[in-house]
Amino acid sequence: MTVKKIPKDSINKLFNRFYRVDSSRNTKTGGTGLGLAIVQSVVDLHNGYVDVTSTDELTSFVIHLPINHKDKLIDPNRLAKINSNN
Numbered sequence: 001m002t003v004k005k006i007p008k009d010s011i012n013k014l015f016n017r018f019y020r021v022d023s024s025r026n027t028k029t030g031g032t033g034l035g036l037a038i039v040q041s042v043v044d045l046h047n048g049y050v051d052v053t054s055t056d057e058l059t060s061f062v063i064h065l066p067i068n069h070k071d072k073l074i075d076p077n078r079l080a081k082i083n084s085n086n
Contacts, residue, residue: 006054014052015040039063049075 006014010021018033036050039061043050048065066073 005056006052006059011052011054015050036061047072049073051075051077 006021010019013019014021015036016033017037019037020031020033040050043063043065046065046069048063051060051062051064053060053062064073064075
């Protein structure tokens with residue numbers, strides 16, 4: 001199996017409804033682009049976040065959920081961007 005790195009500019013779009021990295025795929029072979037949007041919605045409802053990394057060897061999706069549902073986890077990547085803008 002050949003692994004294809006997800007371009008950095010596509011990683012932020014992965015969770016948009018109907019977004020597919022490879023636009024040459026059709027719905028018969030590549031899905032509808034809803035799966036990760038649904039994942040993001042469920043994780044948001046549980047006050048967590050999804051961390052995505054992609055290299056030439058591996059693409060990983062790691063879901064972070066708080067132990068206590070009332071707590072809200074903050075994605076450290078988003079926090080770093082917010083802090084760098086201040």
